[in-house]
Amino acid sequence: xxxxxxxxxxxxxxxxxxxxxxxxxxSLITEPPAKTVEATFHEHPKDLALPSDGAFGKFDRQQxxxxxxxxxxxxxxxxxxxxxxxxxxxxxxxxxxxxxxIAGGFKVNDYNANTGEVKQRxxxxxxxxPPVVYAGTGTPPDLSLITKxxxxxxxxxxxxxxxxxxxxGYKNEKGEELLKKFPDAKTPDGLFFNPxxxxxxxxxxxxxxxxxxVTYKDGTKATVDQMAQDVSAFLTWTAEPKLEKRKQTGWxxxxxxxxxxxxxxxxxxxxxxxxxGH
Numbered sequence: 001x002x003x004x005x006x007x008x009x010x011x012x013x014x015x016x017x018x019x020x021x022x023x024x025x026x027s028l029i030t031e032p033p034a035k036t037v038e039a040t041f042h043e044h045p046k047d048l049a050l051p052s053d054g055a056f057g058k059f060d061r062q063q064x065x066x067x068x069x070x071x072x073x074x075x076x077x078x079x080x081x082x083x084x085x086x087x088x089x090x091x092x093x094x095x096x097x098x099x100x101x102i103a104g105g106f107k108v109n110d111y112n113a114n115t116g117e118v119k120q121r122x123x124x125x126x127x128x129x130p131p132v133v134y135a136g137t138g139t140p141p142d143l144s145l146i147t148k149x150x151x152x153x154x155x156x157x158x159x160x161x162x163x164x165x166x167x168x169g170y171k172n173e174k175g176e177e178l179l180k181k182f183p184d185a186k187t188p189d190g191l192f193f194n195p196x197x198x199x200x201x202x203x204x205x206x207x208x209x210x211x212x213x214v215t216y217k218d219g220t221k222a223t224v225d226q227m228a229q230d231v232s233a234f235l236t237w238t239a240e241p242k243l244e245k246r247k248q249t250g251w252x253x254x255x256x257x258x259x260x261x262x263x264x265x266x267x268x269x270x271x272x273x274x275x276x277g278h
Contacts, residue, residue, distance in 0.1 A: 037182040041172050043195040045152035045159040050233050055251075058244055059237055061093040066216050067234025068092060070227045072102075073214050074207050075143065078136070081129040083144035084238050091241060099125050106130055138203045147232070148239045154232040156196070161228040163196035164206040170195070 051060040068089070071081070086103035094102070103123035108130045110121045123130070134140055147153040167187050170178045172195075178185060187193045191201040208224045216222050237243070 037178070037185040038199055040176065040181065041170075041178050041195055041200060042198065043159070043163070043172075045155035045196065046162070048155040048158045048229065048232065050154060050229075050236060052233065052236055052243060055247060057247070060233065062218055063230050063233045064092045064237050065094070066218070066220060066227075067230035067232070067237075069214055069216065070208075070231040071143070071234055074227075075231065076129075076132065078132060078134050078140040078204070079143045080132045081144050081238060082131060082142050083128070085126065085128045086123060087125040088241060092237070096125070103127060136203075140204065143235055143238065145239045147235050153239075154236045157235055158228045158232040159196040160194060160202075161206075161208050161231070162225060163194050165193055165195060167193035 051058060051063065071079075086099055086106075089099050089102060090096070103125050106123040106127075106129065107120045108123045108127045110119050111117075112119070132140070141149075147157060150156045152159070167178060170193070172178070185200070187201045191203055192205055193200060194202045208227050211221075211223045214222050214227065220226060240246075
């Protein structure tokens with residue numbers, strides 16, 4: 001009797017679950033949820049080709065130096081690089097004197113372990129980039145790992161920097177006009193419209209507002225697009241400074257594994273030759 005009751009109870013719950021799933025599926029098909037403004041107008045990152053892309057990619061040192069210059073002169077006012085030490089800049093092609101000069105241009109906190117006193121001093125090559133004290137609204141993210149922390153990586157950074165647009169009259173790829181389709185989606189005061197940002201409205205004003213904000217030492221024309229590409233490449237390096245070595249190591253390892261696989265197969269054939277009649 002108990003077994004029959006258990007079977008009936010199980011069948012009842014199974015039918016209830018099937019009915020609920022069927023009803024939910026039917027409602028989803030007949031009455032799909034309305035698309036939000038973010039789902040309709042949020043753009044995927046633009047295509048960005050960097051020298052470091054691909055299995056054989058390498059960093060372009062000149063581009064990395066240009067990107068660092070953009071960061072130092074524009075981005076460092078709000079964003080820190082706390083996981084990068086000044087001495088790491090040697091990997092970009094700077095010599096020891098240049099690294100010391102760059103470090104000396106930053107102020108870092110010096111803690112006295114005996115007295116607990118904190119004083120500021122000029123940076124040294126061994127120091128990391130100091131934190132940025134931002135007096136504005138919000139907390140700008142540290143950029144050390146930003147290209148690994150955001151979907152799209154360097155393409156996201158490039159798209160965000162070049163993606164600011166005027167919201168009035170803005171249309172997506174389908175030709176739908178934002179404020180006509182979503183009249184209540186006007187960007188609040190103090191924020192800026194950017195379709196490459198998750199919720200379309202970002203607190204950061206356009207950092208690369210016009211051409212020529214920096215003067216490149218190698219003579220490259222500092223257009224907004226060029227500066228965005230260069231700083232995206234630099235932030236790729238800050239997130240993966242060992243990228244080149246990783247790729248260089250990977251190919252010999254794959255070759256060794258392939259060779260070992262062939263040897264293992266030949267050994268297998270040799271050991272089992274008599275048993276399998278080879």
